[in-house]
Structures are given as C-alpha cells and as structure tokens.
Amino acid sequence: MSAQQKKLEVLLKWFDENKIEWDKEALEVKEVNGSFGVYAKKNMKKDKAVVKIPKNCILSIKTTGISNILDEANLEGGCPLALAVLYEIAQKEQSPWYGYLQALPDQGEDLPIFWEEDEKDLFNGTEMENAVRNDLNDLEDDYAELIEPLLEDYPYIFDRGTNEDDDPYSFDKFIKISTLISSRAFEVDAFHENALVPFADIFNHKGEGEQVHFETEFEVCDSCGALEYCEHQYLDFLENSDEEHSDEEEHSDEEGEEQGDNVEGEWEDAEDLSEGEEDEMDEEMALDTELPDLEELEAAGVNFWDTEEEEDKKDTCDMVLDRDVKKGEEIFNTYGDHPNIALLSKYGFCYDDNKNDYVSIGEDSIVDCCLAITSEILKGKMPKASNEEVEKAAVELTRPRWEFFLKNEKTLCPSPEGEQEEEEDDFDNGCQEDCCASDDEGHGHGGHGHGHGHGKEGHSHGEDADEELEHDAEGGCCGSGDEEEHEHDPEGGCCGSDDEGEGGKGRPYFINSEGLFEDKLMCLLHIMFVGEETFAKFAEDVENALSYFEELSNSQGENKTKAVVDVKRVIYQVCRALCEFRRLEYLEDGEWKPIKQDIEERKKVADNSRKYYALTCRIGEKKIIEKAIKYYGDLVEEYSAPVADKKKSVTNKKKPVAKKNKKQKL
Numbered sequence: 228m229s230a231q232q233k234k235l236e237v238l239l240k241w242f243d244e245n246k247i248e249w250d251k252e253a254l255e256v257k258e259v260n261g262s263f264g265v266y267a268k269k270n271m272k273k274d275k276a277v278v279k280i281p282k283n284c285i286l287s288i289k290t291t292g293i294s295n296i297l298d299e300a301n302l303e304g305g306c307p308l309a310l311a312v313l314y315e316i317a318q319k320e321q322s323p324w325y326g327y328l329q330a331l332p333d334q335g336e337d338l339p340i341f342w343e344e345d346e347k348d349l350f351n352g353t354e355m356e357n358a359v360r361n362d363l364n365d366l367e368d369d370y371a372e373l374i375e376p377l378l379e380d381y382p383y384i385f386d387r388g389t390n391e392d393d394d395p396y397s398f399d400k401f402i403k404i405s406t407l408i409s410s411r412a413f414e415v416d417a418f419h420e421n422a423l424v425p426f427a428d429i430f431n432h433k434g435e436g437e438q439v440h441f442e443t444e445f446e447v448c449d450s451c452g453a454l455e456y457c458e459h460q461y462l463d464f465l466e467n468s469d470e471e472h473s474d475e476e477e478h479s480d481e482e483g484e485e486q487g488d489n490v491e492g493e494w495e496d497a498e499d500l501s502e503g504e505e506d507e508m509d510e511e512m513a514l515d516t517e518l519p520d521l522e523e524l525e526a527a528g529v530n531f532w533d534t535e536e537e538e539d540k541k542d543t544c545d546m547v548l549d550r551d552v553k554k555g556e557e558i559f560n561t562y563g564d565h566p567n568i569a570l571l572s573k574y575g576f577c578y579d580d581n582k583n584d585y586v587s588i589g590e591d592s593i594v595d596c597c598l599a600i601t602s603e604i605l606k607g608k609m610p611k612a613s614n615e616e617v618e619k620a621a622v623e624l625t626r627p628r629w630e631f632f633l634k635n636e637k638t639l640c641p642s643p644e645g646e647q648e649e650e651e652d653d654f655d656n657g658c659q660e661d662c663c664a665s666d667d668e669g670h671g672h673g674g675h676g677h678g679h680g681h682g683k684e685g686h687s688h689g690e691d692a693d694e695e696l697e698h699d700a701e702g703g704c705c706g707s708g709d710e711e712e713h714e715h716d717p718e719g720g721c722c723g724s725d726d727e728g729e730g731g732k733g734r735p736y737f738i739n740s741e742g743l744f745e746d747k748l749m750c751l752l753h754i755m756f757v758g759e760e761t762f763a764k765f766a767e768d769v770e771n772a773l774s775y776f777e778e779l780s781n782s783q784g785e786n787k788t789k790a791v792v793d794v795k796r797v798i799y800q801v802c803r804a805l806c807e808f809r810r811l812e813y814l815e816d817g818e819w820k821p822i823k824q825d826i827e828e829r830k831k832v833a834d835n836s837r838k839y840y841a842l843t844c845r846i847g848e849k850k851i852i853e854k855a856i857k858y859y860g861d862l863v864e865e866y867s868a869p870v871a872d873k874k875k876s877v878t879n880k881k882k883p884v885a886k887k888n889k890k891q892k893l
C-alpha cells in the first residue's frame with residue numbers, strides 16, 4: 228500500500244469516527260496521481276446531499292484548542308486559522324483532527340510565491356508578474372507582526388522545539404499551512420468564519436459544469452454559533468432596547484426640561500423611599516429589564532414559536548449535487564469564476580481557455596494613446612503649429628473629457644448590483660492582496676473569493692452613434708470640465724486617478740477572454756473622441772451622456788452617419804493601438820514568440836509542472852491579445868472604408884458577442 232493510500236485509509240476512518248455522513252455505496256474517495264478526488268460509484272440525482280459534515284468537526288478558530296488565545300488576540304485575516312492548524316498539527320495524535328491533518332499535502336500547495344526567481348521570470352509581461360512578487364512579502368510581514376508576538380507571549384502553549392527544523396511554528400511551516408488554507412478553507416458561517424471543512428475540501432475544481440456545491444447556514448450567532456435563539460441574541464436585544472430606552476429617556480428629559488417639569492423633584496421623591504420600598508422598586512425594574520415584554524421580543528423579530536423554520540436550519544456543512552451525476556464520473560465543486568492568475572496564485576493550478584481570463588491595460592497607456600491620436604488629428608487641423616503647440620492643444624482638449632469621465636464614471640458605468648464588493652476584492656490590481664492569508668468571501672470555497680468583476684463581461688459593440696467626430700483644433704472644450712479634483716500629469720497625461728496600479732501603470736482597464744474591451748473603457752473612449760458639441764452637452768448635464776450611450780447601445784448599428792463612422796474609427800484605432808502596445812510586454816528577447824511555439828515548448832515539460840502552468844497563463848493571455856488585435860484591426864478596416872459602403876460592410880459582418888453583456892453596448 229502506498230503512503231497516500233495509507234493516509235487515505237486513516238482519513239476515511241477519521242470521517243467515520245467524526246460522524247461525517249456519506250453514502251459509501253454512492254461515493255468513492257480516490258487517489259489519482261498523488262492527489263485525492265471524489266468519484267460517483269452510481270448514478271445520482273440532482274439536489275442530493277452527498278456528504279453531511281457536522282459543524283463540530285470542522286477546524287476553525289473557534290473549535291481549535293487555542294481558541295481562547297485567538298479570541299483574545301483578535302487577529303485579522305488568515306493568520307489565526309494558520310496558527311490554529313499549526314497548533315493542532317503540533318499536538319500530533321492528541322489533536323482531535325489528527326486523522327484529518329495527516330492526509331493534507333505534506334508540502335502545502337506549490338504556489339508561484341515559492342518558485343525560484345528564474346521560474347518567476349516566466350511570468351514576465353503577464354498579469355501574474357507583479358502578483359507573484361508581492362505575496363511572499365505580505366506573508367513575511369504577517370508572520371513577524373501577528374504570529375511571532377503570540378508565539379512569544381505563550382511559550383508554554385507553543386513549544387518551538389530545539390532547532391528550526393523541529394519548530395512546528397517556523398516561518399517555513401507557516402507559509403505551507405497558509406497555502407493549504409488558501410486552497411482548502413471555506414467561509415463557513417458568522418461564528419466559525421474561514422475554516423477547514425474535512426471531506427468538503429477533497430472535491431476538485433471545475434470552472435464550468437461542476438456537479439456539487441457547498442451549503443450551510445451562514446446566519447448563526449457570531450458569539451456561540453447557535454442556530455436558534457440564544458443568550459447572546461437575548462443580551463443583544465436587551466442592550467439595544469436599553470439604548471433605545473435611554474435615547475427615549477434623554478429625549479423625554481429634554482422635553483421635560485423644555486416644558487419646565489420638576490424632574491429633580493421626582494428624584495428627590497425617589498430618594499425619600501424607605502429601604503423596603505426601594506427593594507421592591509429595584510425588583511420591579513429588574514423584572515422590567517430582564518424579562519422584556521414578549522410582544523416586544525416578537526416585534527423585534529425573535530422567533531419563539533415557529534419551529535418550522537428552525538427545523539430547516541442545519542448544523543452541518545453539506546455537499547449537495549447541482550446536477551445528475553453518472554457512475555464513474557469525478558464529482559467536481561467549483562472554487563469560483565477565477566481567471567488563471569487567481570487559480571494559480573491560490574490553488575497552484577490553471578487551465579487552457581479559461582473564460583474568466585483577462586488582460587489589463589494601464590491607465591497611463593490609455594492617456595498616452597489618446598493624446599497621441601488626438602495630436603495626430605490636431606496636426607491635420609493646425610498645419611503651422613509646432614509639435615509642442617499641438618501636444619499642448621491635445622492635453623487641453625483631452626483633460627476636461629478625462630475629468631468628466633472620472634467624475635461621472637459611477638453614473639455612466641454603474642457596477643451591476645452586488646458586484647461592487649467583489650470588484651474591490653479581486654485581481655483588479657494585479658492581485659496585490661495576500662492570496663494565502665485572505666479571509667474573503669467565496670463561491671463555496673469561502674477562503675478564496677477572487678471573483679473577477681472585469682474583463683469577463685463583454686459588450687457587443689453596437690454599431691451606431693448619431694454624433695460627429697470634430698475635435699476642435701482650438702481646444703474649444705477646455706475649461707468645461709470640473710477641474711477641482713484631478714491634477715494634470717506634467718508629462719501631458721490627463722489627470723490620472725490617484726489609484727496607481729502596480730508598477731506605476733495607473734489603474735487597470737480590462738480586455739476579456741474574447742478579446743473585447745470592457746464597457747467602461749469604451750465609454751471613456753467615446754467621451755474622449757465625440758465631437759466638441761456633443762461633449763459640451765455631456766458637460767452641461769451628465770443625463771445627456773447617459774442618453775447618448777443608451778441610444779448607442781439600442782441602435783444596434785442601424786444609424787451610420789459619416790460622423791458616427793469617424794468617431795468609431797478613431798476609437799477602434801485607439802483600441803488596436805492599446806492592444807499592440809500591451810503586446811510588447813509579452814516579447815521575449817525583443818520577439819513575439821508565436822503561440823504555437825509556446826504550445827510546443829509546453830509539450831516538452833511535465834504536465835502540471837511549474838513551467839507548464841506558467842506557459843498556460845502566458846498562452847491564455849497571448850491568445851486574448853491576438854484576438855483583440857484582430858478584432859479591433861478588422862473594425863478599423865471596416866470603418867476606414869468609404870461611408871457609402873459602410874452600411875453593407877458593417878451590417879453584414881458577424882461579430883463575436885461576449886456571453887454576458889452589460890447594459891451598454893458600445
């Protein structure tokens with residue numbers, strides 16, 4: 228029997244001892260190439276809960292033997308769970324989770340933060356380049372600032388052994404465990420938070436068409452984990468009603484004073500009470516506070532009587548089938564809609580043609596490109612002007628437009644409901660967060676919620692805009708924008724936001740896996756290149772801009788005046804130029820290596836090796852760049868044809884449409 232098989236045997240026994248319910252006739256936990264996965268032993272129907280894990284056997288900051296220390300320390304992020312796991316591992320057979328912990332991968336997950344520098348160089352030019360350099364520093368800081376002080380405070384709890392190798396709490400071990408938390412933990416509930424959930428964490432990931440999902444009751448008491456009414460809710464209720472009470476009293480005191488009541492007099496009377504009377508009154512007051520009126524409790528939403536709802540609540544974490552499953556199939560969970568850069572950073576793997584992939588374009592490139600194209604246009608209109616004068620005019624023309632966009636961005640491009648939080652928490656800025664110690668939300672796997680709000684959403688490029696492109700060479704728009712908040716870039720960049728992306732490229736905008744620019748960027752480009760009159764209307768009232776974009780998105784390419792075609796041609800030129808500029812970052816020794824060559828090179832290395840994954844990331848992004856260059860290049864050509872031919876050529880051409888279209892189609 229292999230070492231992995233032995234581990235599996237111990238693990239399965241541990242599941243039984245800990246009352247994890249699963250149908251052994253229906254499921255099999257198998258080891259394939261050193262890694263575990265869950266397989267169907269028979270056909271099964273959708274909605275079946277195939278595994279039920281009692282919450283008392285999950286490993287969380289509340290269930291660990293050092294929960295009191297962690298409670299007191301009140302650490303943020305993934306560190307407390309990492310310390311809890313290290314502590315439990317150090318207890319060996321004494322830990323209630325011994326059988327579970329012994330089956331975790333010994334070396335943790337091989338995340339890119341552990342790669343050698345020359346291996347990290349494989350990411351040069353890709354979205355991963357910055358992410359891979361930040362994470363280890365973050366972990367070092369966490370360890371030094373959060374973990375080490377605790378280890379020192381409780382030397383009798385955390386036995387560090389006699390040397391580094393013996394030390395169960397060394398930095399080396401901490402980062403390994405952090406990778407396991409990053410790749411396995413689930414956001415369980417308000418009490419346990421991010422935790423290791425045995426058995427649930429054996430299901431591997433599938434990007435689409437997963438068969439199972441994680442289900443549990445999140446809304447529990449955050450002090451004790453109770454599903455039902457508990458003393459903490461009761462105390463909370465009292466506290467709140469006390470506050471309300473004292474607010475009311477304060478209010479009535481004020482009223483009393485205002486009305487000239489003799490409030491003091493009343494207290495004087497109370498002071499006159501005999502001891503017995505005082506006790507009686509105290510008791511009455513105590514009863515009043517300790518046993519609030521039931522009607523009041525019910526009005527506050529406390530549910531004493533309706534047991535139906537309570538019965539539905541479960542104190543288990545369940546793995547529930549999303550679809551019918553066939554005998555022999557591996558049963559996959561999904562860890563979320565992650566691009567390859569997130570999958571590789573948090574789970575140590577990635578795959579081809581990931582539809583969540585994206586390529587970002589820095590704001591600075593966009594500013595430069597808009598200025599360059601605006602200068603080109605102005606040169607034609609200012610033949611006698613020097614280059615300097617033209618550049619100055621371009622800055623003056625561009626600046627108020629950029630400012631208008633920044634000021635009105637939320638109105639013009641609102642995030643779909645519920646996406647805001649995700650956007651802030653994801654890989655927008657090149658994964659600058661601590662991937663291995665996150666406590667963010669998730670899709671089932673709650674420890675790792677790197678959804679991506681950008682790039683994956685496309686737009687179908689409506690073909691219309693009833694507006695002219697007439698940049699005013701004299702810079703007629705200047706001064707119409709709101710100049711309060713944004714500074715001019717001395718290099719001629721227009722008031723970039725202060726939200727600098729990694730590597731000083733400014734805030735990123737995204738190209739999705741189909742090679743389409745996100746709507747926000749298309750909106751910005753329209754603002755940059757619509758005619759002077761149109762922009763003046765935008766500046767007058769943002770509603771005018773909203774109507775413009777709505778019309779643009781609704782017209783579906785039916786209305787094609789010369790002016791519209793001119794605006795679009797310029798915009799598509801900018802898009803193509805931006806892609807070409809971004810493409811330069813993927814050059815190796817000054818050359819663009821064809822994707823085919825990357826694929827051949829990948830065939831020479833072991834599947835799932837570091838180089839294999841780095842090349843997979845690279846190939847995915849290069850495909851996006853190629854698609855985008857082709858797409859916008861074709862559009863430039865189409866929109867460069869004489870206007871008379873336009874209707875035919877534009878309407879006949881079938882364009883790729885991103886699956887999830889946002890409202891605006893530009």
Ligand SMILES: C[S@@+](CC[C@H](N)C(=O)[O-])C[C@H]1O[C@@H](n2cnc3c(N)ncnc32)[C@H](O)[C@@H]1O
Binds near residue numbers: 574
């Ligand atoms: C939650 S665990 C899944 C169980 C894991 N296979 C085991 O042996 O314990 C997540 C890890 O499994 C591996 N994994 C999951 N899905 C995968 C996939 N589709 N391709 C490659 N590796 C995968 C990765 O190493 C990932 O970090």
